[in-house]
Every structure is written in C-alpha cells, then in structure tokens.
Amino acid sequence: MQDSIPLGRAAPVTLRRARVPLPFLAVPPDGVTADRDGAVLVDVALAGGRITAVRPAGQGPADDDVDRDFDLAGRHLWPTLVDVHTHLDKGHIVDRAPNLRGDFLGARDATAADREARWRRPDLRRRMDFGLRCAEAHGVSAIRTHIDSYEGQAQDSWAVLAEMQAAFAERVALQGVALVALDVYRTPFAETLADLVAAGGGLVGGVTRATAGLHGEELADLEDLLDRLFTLAGERDLDVDLHVDESNDTAGAALPAVARATVRHGYEGRVTCGHCCSLALQDDAALAQHIALVRDAGLSIVSLPTVNMYLQDRVPARTPRWRGVTPxxxxxxxxxxxxxxGDNCRDPFHAYGDHDMLDTWRQGVRILHLDHPFGDAAALCGPAPAAIMGLEAAGRIVVGGPADLIVLNARSMEQVMARPQADRAVIRAGRRLDRPLPDYAELGAGAALA
Structure with a gap:
C-alpha cells in the first residue's frame, strides 16, 4: 500500500475520506458522526509539512486550492505514535546475553554482566541507533528511554544519548531518564548523577528495589530514599519517572509511598510510574485506596503489557496464572x-519486539481487554503518552501541527487488530517516509550462537 500514497513531495494534498479514531483528533470538526469503533470520516489537508485543515469528509470548499487529492476510501489515518517507556541502551543484546530462565532475576543478572563487559560508547551507539531507526520506520515519532546510570557507566550512556538526540532531531523526539536501583540515592554518587541528568535535560528516575534485590523485597528506608530522590529532582527542577512494584507482592508498598512523597514535595502532575503490576492482585478495598492515592498525587501510570506478561509469574514447568499487568x-x-x-526490546528482560508502538498497542488492547467497544483505547498510544512527555502536538492530528501520519490498510478497528499492518504508509512532514527497517546483520546478530 505504501507505493500507492502519492506523497513524494511537500506540495499541498488532501487525504479524503480518512477514518480517524476520535482520541487522535485534538478538535473533532462539527458535523462528524462516529462509527461503532469511535472513529470518524474526515478530509485532512496537508501543505508545507503541516496539517492545514480537518473537515468532515466531502465538505471541503469547491475552490479548494490543493494540487492533488487522494481518496483513502475509509482507511484508518493515525498520527505517528509515542512510546513513553523504553530501554534503548539495553536493546538487541539478547543474542549475546540470553536470559536462560526467562525470569526477572535472570534478566537482571544477564543485563548487569553484559553492561559491565560491553557497554562502551561504540556498542551503545550502534544499538541505540538501530532501535531508533526501527521505531522511526514503524511510525514512532517520540520516545522516552530509561538509561542505566550506575557509577562508571552513566557518563558514557548519557553522552551517547546526547549524540542520538542530535542525530535524530526532527525525526524522533527523544527523552532520557536515569535508571538506577533506589538505594543508589543514599550514596554520594546520587548528587553527581542528578547533575548529569540535569545537564542532559533528562528526568530523575529509578527502580523501587535495592541494587542486588527484586521488586517486592522490603526497602527499610524507602521513604528516606524517595525524599532524597525528590529533593535532588526539585533542586534542579526535573520531573521524575520510576519503575514501581513490578512483582506479585500484593502489598504493593512502593506505589503509595511514591504517591505520598509526590505530595510531600509538591510534585503533583510531574511523576510517572511504570509497571505497577501488583495492583492487579490487590483486593477491591486496597485497590481503591491505592488508586485514590495515585489520582490525588497526579501520578501518570504506564502499563508495559508485553514485557510484564513475559516476565511475571514465570515459573519453570508451570503455566502462568496471572497476566502481570496493571488495572x-x-x-x-x-x-x-x-x-x-513498549519497554524492553530483544534483551534479557524481553527477548522479542521491534520498537513498533502500533504492535505494542494492538497487543495491549487484547491483553487488557480494551475492545468491545474500543472506545478511547487509541489514546493510550498517542495523546496520553504525548502529554506525559510534555509534547503538545505529538500523538494527535491537529490543525497547525506536523503532517506526521500513518495510513493503515484497514477500514475498521477489527481490521487494524487482525493484521500486523506491515504495509502501513508512514508520512513525515507531509512526505511518505522511505526508510526500511535496518538489517540485524548490522548488529552482528547470530555471532554469539555459532
């Protein structure tokens, strides 16, 4: 289908009879009627790399001055998507650092060993560039990546992140978050790390476990560690993004502690928490109480459905009993x-994936039962993550915004879900993107299997 989209130059064009899910429209035009999937038919005018008009289908002016029209005939038109939680620095090491058990402990240990042995700037540069090109080819235009930032590693990793931000400027908006076990914040290195993050325009972050521990194991000084983290962030006016309660511990002690610390430090609306798996195992009363704390603290929550289903409740020779995803x-x-x-991609924490946010969303809809009806489920891969990243025009189709779009060969949500949409057409700044997926041979993939 890509070759049939006549967008080889930036001349004005109107994409007629485009089917757009309502969550992607910043301002739905008057007079449109949603179909059963919550999508509407509109004409979208493009010129100069921007979206110049969104009108009800067939109601454009008779003297429209566009040079060309293209009839999508009811096919879905989406904005480029936003992946708000990734690990580009870990990506594509699965061939050389396999997780032979497939569980969290095996992932932690295999990653740590590979990081210490191989994560030098050329290696980081090659793998992060590879991952970003995969994402771009699939139609992802904004990414927030967590960066392992332990002492002795942080400077190299943040330097390469800065290189990637420059190399992919105007292609993929890229944010970085410092990722360390929370007990690092009781060490003198915490101050150095916060300064490094501030210099890189990133976010303070971490994982609510000890360096050698697992989620669900008690951190006796959790409140003190969170206070130290928030103090460092506040002194530098940095937002916070944390990995929280990625376990089957029904107590889920870290999430309410983060919510209380957020309020204590006046950080409402500036904190994101990923995973929060244990919420799904709490009884109704505890769940309601913790959700109220999350709401009152203005926390944003990111669900990582593919990776949590991969890791959680993995026990040898036993079928998993729960999904491991947040409610x-x-x-x-x-x-x-x-x-x-999307979270992890081809690394010990998740052996699969391709930095494809559309694929992540499709799997998430199935896993989380966000269908029948689909309602506003599309918001979870566009406007919601864009708002978390503070990107006003990303993940939406808005007049005056960039003409960054995806055309799908599907005329209903069931068709979007039924096929992987490998023939999607990605449009950037009004032009059809011609960037093929990179070849795994660039990474030397398979050498470790010989």
Missing part, C-alpha cells in the same frame, strides 16, 4: 492518566 480500566475510570508502552 488500566480502573485507573482510567478514576481519572488517572494511563499510557501503554
């Missing part, structure tokens, strides 16, 4: 901002 419906019903994201 998205209940959080959204309470008014909490929620997004889905």
């Amino acid at each position: 998205v419906r209940e959080l959204r019903a309470a008014g909490v901002r929620v997004a889905v994201a």
Whole structure:
C-alpha cells in the first residue's frame, strides 16, 4: 500500500475520506458522526509539512486550492505514535546475553554482566541507533528511554544519548531518564548523577528495589530514599519517572509511598510510574485506596503489557496464572492518566519486539481487554503518552501541527487488530517516509550462537 500514497513531495494534498479514531483528533470538526469503533470520516489537508485543515469528509470548499487529492476510501489515518517507556541502551543484546530462565532475576543478572563487559560508547551507539531507526520506520515519532546510570557507566550512556538526540532531531523526539536501583540515592554518587541528568535535560528516575534485590523485597528506608530522590529532582527542577512494584507482592508498598512523597514535595502532575503490576492482585478495598492515592498525587501510570506478561509469574514447568499487568480500566475510570508502552526490546528482560508502538498497542488492547467497544483505547498510544512527555502536538492530528501520519490498510478497528499492518504508509512532514527497517546483520546478530 505504501507505493500507492502519492506523497513524494511537500506540495499541498488532501487525504479524503480518512477514518480517524476520535482520541487522535485534538478538535473533532462539527458535523462528524462516529462509527461503532469511535472513529470518524474526515478530509485532512496537508501543505508545507503541516496539517492545514480537518473537515468532515466531502465538505471541503469547491475552490479548494490543493494540487492533488487522494481518496483513502475509509482507511484508518493515525498520527505517528509515542512510546513513553523504553530501554534503548539495553536493546538487541539478547543474542549475546540470553536470559536462560526467562525470569526477572535472570534478566537482571544477564543485563548487569553484559553492561559491565560491553557497554562502551561504540556498542551503545550502534544499538541505540538501530532501535531508533526501527521505531522511526514503524511510525514512532517520540520516545522516552530509561538509561542505566550506575557509577562508571552513566557518563558514557548519557553522552551517547546526547549524540542520538542530535542525530535524530526532527525525526524522533527523544527523552532520557536515569535508571538506577533506589538505594543508589543514599550514596554520594546520587548528587553527581542528578547533575548529569540535569545537564542532559533528562528526568530523575529509578527502580523501587535495592541494587542486588527484586521488586517486592522490603526497602527499610524507602521513604528516606524517595525524599532524597525528590529533593535532588526539585533542586534542579526535573520531573521524575520510576519503575514501581513490578512483582506479585500484593502489598504493593512502593506505589503509595511514591504517591505520598509526590505530595510531600509538591510534585503533583510531574511523576510517572511504570509497571505497577501488583495492583492487579490487590483486593477491591486496597485497590481503591491505592488508586485514590495515585489520582490525588497526579501520578501518570504506564502499563508495559508485553514485557510484564513475559516476565511475571514465570515459573519453570508451570503455566502462568496471572497476566502481570496493571488495572488500566480502573485507573482510567478514576481519572488517572494511563499510557501503554513498549519497554524492553530483544534483551534479557524481553527477548522479542521491534520498537513498533502500533504492535505494542494492538497487543495491549487484547491483553487488557480494551475492545468491545474500543472506545478511547487509541489514546493510550498517542495523546496520553504525548502529554506525559510534555509534547503538545505529538500523538494527535491537529490543525497547525506536523503532517506526521500513518495510513493503515484497514477500514475498521477489527481490521487494524487482525493484521500486523506491515504495509502501513508512514508520512513525515507531509512526505511518505522511505526508510526500511535496518538489517540485524548490522548488529552482528547470530555471532554469539555459532
């Protein structure tokens, strides 16, 4: 289908009879009627790399001055998507650092060993560039990546992140978050790390476990560590993004502690928490109490459905009993901002993936039962993660915004879900993107298997 989209130059064009899910429209035009999937038919005019008009289908002016029209005939038109939680620095090491058990402990240990042995600037540069090109080819235009930032590693990793931000400027908006176990914040290195993050325009972050521990194991000084983290962030006016309660511990002690620390430090609306798996195992009363804390603290929650289903409840020779994903419906019903994201890609924490946010969203819809009806499920891969990243025009189709779009060969949400949309057409700044997926041979893939 890509070759049939006549967008080889930036001349004005109107994409007629485009089917757009309502969550992607910043301002739905008057007079449109949503179909059963919550999508509407519109004409979208493009010129100079921007969106110049969004009108009800067939109601454009007779003297429209566009040079060309293209009839999408009801096919879905989406904005380019936003992946708000990734690990580009870990990506594509699965061939050389396999997780032979497939569980969290195996992932932690295999990653740490590979990081210490191989994560030098040329290696980081090659793999992060590869991952970003995959994402761009799939139609992802904004990414937030967590960066392992332990002492002795942080300077190299943040330097390469800065290189990638420069190399992909105007292509993929890229944010960085410092990722360390929370006990690092009781060490003198914490101050150095916060300064490094501030210099890189990033976010303060971490994982609510000890360096050699697992989620669900008690951190006796959790409150003190969170206070130290928030103090460092506040002194530098940096937002916060944390990995929280990625386990089957029904107590889920870290999330309410983060919510209380957020309020204590006046950080409402500036904190994101990823995973929060243990919420799904709490009884109704505890769940309601914790969701109220999350809402009142203005926390944003990111669900990582593919990776959490891969890691959680993995026990040798036993079928998993639970999905390991956070209760998205209940959080959204309470008014909490929620997004889905891709998380790990071809590394010990998740052996699969391709930095394809559309694929992540499709899997998330199935896993989280966000269908029948689809309602505003599309918000979880566009406007919601864009808002978390503070990107006003990303993840939406808005007049005056960039003509960054995806055309799908599907005329209903069921068709979007039924096929992987490998023939999607990606449009950037009004032109069809011609960037093929990079070849795994660039990474030397397979050498470790010989």
